[in-house]
Amino acid sequence: MDAQALSISGFTPFTTIDYPGKLSAVVFCRGCLWKCPYCHNADLQAFGNGEILWESVFAFLQKRAGLLSAVVFSGGEPTAQATLPAAMREAKALGYAIGLHSAGMIPERFSQALELADWVGFDIKAPFGNAYDFIAGKAGASEAALSSLKQLLASNKPYQLRTTVDPALLSKDDIETINRQLAELGAPPTLQQSLNALA
Ligand code: SF4
Numbered sequence: 001m002d003a004q005a006l007s008i009s010g011f012t013p014f015t016t017i018d019y020p021g022k023l024s025a026v027v028f029c030r031g032c033l034w035k036c037p038y039c040h041n042a043d044l045q046a047f048g049n050g051e052i053l054w055e056s057v058f059a060f061l062q063k064r065a066g067l068l069s070a071v072v073f074s075g076g077e078p079t080a081q082a083t084l085p086a087a088m089r090e091a092k093a094l095g096y097a098i099g100l101h102s103a104g105m106i107p108e109r110f111s112q113a114l115e116l117a118d119w120v121g122f123d124i125k126a127p128f129g130n131a132y133d134f135i136a137g138k139a140g141a142s143e144a145a146l147s148s149l150k151q152l153l154a155s156n157k158p159y160q161l162r163t164t165v166d167p168a169l170l171s172k173d174d175i176e177t178i179n180r181q182l183a184e185l186g187a188p189p190t191l192q193q194s195l196n197a198l199a
Pocket of ligand 1: 032033034035036038039040041042045075076077103
């Protein structure tokens with residue numbers, strides 16, 4: 001797949017908060033298979049042509065190589081696009097560390113992106129089970145996310161697990177259940193992100 005085909009609808013040239021400990025640029029990829037009610041990037045859910053060309057992102061990255069140290073692929077859901085690994089490879093070839101923000105909704109694609117990622121921010125939506133599918137608005141979401149999470153845990157790559165807490169959707173008990181499920185998988189507790197803080 002050609003990196004030029006990556007559909008991009010947002011680009012942050014400089015941030016300190018999207019990849020722990022690194023100055024990074026963030027590429028916001030268009031399209032997501034899920035419909036979380038609190039989605040902070042709802043305008044990126046629809047698939048289609050993005051407004052920003054990979055070519056221009058790549059030209060920026062070429063100029064900033066050595067000044068910025070990481071490129072984060074976010075969304076939307078970056079792994080929803082088959083061309084993501086090609087873009088990750090091109091950024092990596094410039095010497096950047098590669099960050100990936102993903103909810104792991106397509107395990108086969110997540111696997112390909114995980115191989116190229118140096119750090120992953122992984123969203124946990126709810127306790128695994130029916131509640132997960134409900135929040136994601138998609139049957140099978142729980143199974144897919146769990147499969148991707150197991151790949152991440154087995155990869156030995158650095159990662160952060162995080163959960164957006166909408167009090168209308170997740171209770172304190174739900175968070176405890178998530179953390180119990182994570183502990184059973186050998187994973188650390190999820191980092192709670194308040195919905196208000198993301199608004
Ligand atoms: S997975 Fe992320 S991008 Fe997709 S609907 Fe949920 S919050 Fe929005």
